[in-house]
Amino acid sequence: MHIQSLVPTAWPDLQRVSVLVRVSGLPAYGSSAGPNLFLFPDLPGAGQAGWAGSPTLGQPPSDVEGLPAEASPETRAANDPAQLGDSRTPSPYPDLVLSVLDQHGREMATTYIVEHKEPELEFTLHLPAAEPGATYVAQAKMSWNDEVIQTVQVPFEVR
Numbered sequence: 001m002h003i004q005s006l007v008p009t010a011w012p013d014l015q016r017v018s019v020l021v022r023v024s025g026l027p028a029y030g031s032s033a034g035p036n037l038f039l040f041p042d043l044p045g046a047g048q049a050g051w052a053g054s055p056t057l058g059q060p061p062s063d064v065e066g067l068p069a070e071a072s073p074e075t076r077a078a079n080d081p082a083q084l085g086d087s088r089t090p091s092p093y094p095d096l097v098l099s100v101l102d103q104h105g106r107e108m109a110t111t112y113i114v115e116h117k118e119p120e121l122e123f124t125l126h127l128p129a130a131e132p133g134a135t136y137v138a139q140a141k142m143s144w145n146d147e148v149i150q151t152v153q154v155p156f157e158v159r
Contacts, residue, residue, distance in 0.1 A: 004023065004024050010158045016124050016126055017138065019124075021096070022119060023119055026094075027093065029093075090144075093116055093117050094149065096141070096142050097112050098123055099125075099138075099141070100127060135157050138153070
């Protein structure tokens with residue numbers, strides 16, 4: 001896994017910066033025959049039109065965080081933090097942190113992508129107090145299994 005490029009683009013309003021990051025070597029996921037959809041077959045109403053699992057649509061209460069009471073015992077056990085222990089296989093996907101640093105190296109804006117799976121993505125980060133003409137640094141930090149495997153920094157100006 002490798003960060004190929006990091007391209008920051010400051011917006012004319014001096015309050016935002018778009019950060020485009022390209023990553024290579026990510027493990028494949030999903031089906032090549034169609035879009036990558038998340039399916040939850042044991043959730044009530046799965047497969048019925050209009051059900052989205054939203055609390056506003058009447059999602060049942062849960063005693064395991066995020067799961068309805070009607071979820072199968074296998075699904076409940078697989079998602080119960082008390083039963084997970086250390087037997088889980090680590091994710092093959094890296095975590096990615098995108099940041100904008102000011103001229104003193106302080107973080108101005110940050111976003112975290114857990115288990116990053118896309119070869120290319122673009123985020124807009126909001127800069128609370130950018131100075132016109134000042135040089136900032138866009139930073140992408142990739143980690144896997146809690147170990148930083150690559151950091152890329154690219155300076156840019158806000159004008």
